[in-house]
Amino acid sequence: MHCQACRAASGKSLATNTAQLHNAQSASFAQNGFSVLKNCFSSEHADAIKAASAKLLGDSNPEANNWINAPHAASSTILEALLHQPLLDALESLIGANFVCWGSSLLCKWPQTASAVNWHQDAGYWPLQPAATVTAWIAVDEARPLNGCLSVIPGSHRNGPLPYDDTEPGAHAFGFDSRRIREELLTTAPLPLPIRAGDAILFSDQLVHGSGPNHTDQRRLALVARYAPVHVRAENGWNSQAILCRGHDPSGHWTQGHPG
DSSP, rough: OOOHHHHHHHHHHHHHHHHHHHHHHHHHHHHHOOOEEETOOHHHHHHHHHHHHHHHHOOOTTTOOOOOOOOGGOOOHHHHHHHHHHHHHHHHHHSOOEEEEEEEEEEEEEETBOOOOOEEEEGGGGGSSSSEEEEEEEEEOOGGGGOOOOOOTGGGGGOOOOOOOEOOOOOOOOOOEEEEEEEEGGGGGGEEEEEEETOOEEEEESSOOEOOOOOOOOEEEEEEEEEEEEEEETTTTTTTOOOEEEETTTOOOOTTTSSO
């Protein structure tokens, strides 16, 4: 009986700590537009994701693959990563009990490449309404300022869509370089977010963010997944490959004709 009581108390303590962690993440996300999940994946799990990603990337030529769309469709390991329970638990605390993953990408900055990405907001590039997507930016390699880690403008998501200048897309900017947010509109200082392999950053689709070039001899690879509550509506077939992660999709907008 004593051992059972200990186990019950331990389980209750773990649940309380988890709830407190998610509350802190939610508060940070509401205030700053992002939340960092340290050690979201174990080192063994992170190594498996790295191996699966490297297999899809293939050639390490900077002029070859640097952006792979929907890697989860080609790798069961990456699909499992997008449905990793601790990640989904954190997402549920931010966007509710019913949500989908509607897309994923591998974003690679090869060593010594001019792969900077201008300040931008993701929501302006997507045919989804309302703007409510949360991105999970999962570090496959260690990401730091010298090799082009993610940088953010804390709190900028609370300003809604910001004016931008049209620019010529860069060769290594992952398609997010044609709308540069005007720097005079950035009212808080940029914050680099260095993280280790297996860590993840969750951020709002209206958070202003970007990244610098890779000045090192080390690759910087991220697995990026996009999650949205089921009340969001997509145009142009962007709901065609969605995965229901948690809960239900009563309208069938995201899941009709697809496995839940």
